[in-house]
Amino acid sequence: MKKGKVIILVAPSGGGKTTLARRLFKEFEELKFSVSATTRPAREGEVDGKHYYFLTDVDFDQKTAEGEFLEWEEFYGGKKYGTLRSEVDKKLNSGYFVLLDIEVKGAVNIKKIYGDESLSLFIKPPSIDVLKQRLLARGTEDDETLALRLERAKEELTYADQFDQVIINDNLDTAYAEVKKAVVKFMNQN
DSSP states (O other): OOOOOEEEEEOOSSHHHHHHHHHHHOOOEEEEEEOEEEESSSOOOOOBTBEEEOOOHHHHHHHHTTEEEEEEOOOGGGOEEEEHHHHHHHHHHHHOEEEEEHHHHHHHHHHHHHGGEEEEEEESSSOOOHHHHHHHHTTOOOOOHHHHHHHHHHHHHGGGSSSSSSEEEHHHHHHHHHHHHHHHHHHTTO
């Protein structure tokens, strides 16, 4: 069986990466999601092992110390998120393409690990103002969290040139067509 490859989607919060990822999953059965681990509590309706692996801080720190994460980061409110190497390798060894919906710094690290066996796509909002409007439209951000997300987005945008391709998400259908084209080309490479 041929080993799979890694596809990395990155965007600032509100950039559209989750919507684009959902469209890819509907269209490509050989594409599998890498379930991340987190120390945040499960939200209503979230299932351990499907949406995230929900870990205690102690368990997360132990896995970090044992090198079980390909990447991890601490975010808002001290919550940690990471990509388990075992989760990715299990799917790759089964011949699947693994989609990672992760943050910028982790994506850069994973690209270094997997090299040409990975495709990294940076989904860029057309402007910070548009991003702000998208975050406000969600209705999930208080003023403090919104300000933090926008500051983080400005920093994340400085990493865009470290990705294989930058796709501006000004129109979701157009952005998806570009993402799909890049993914199909990558999947068909030997």
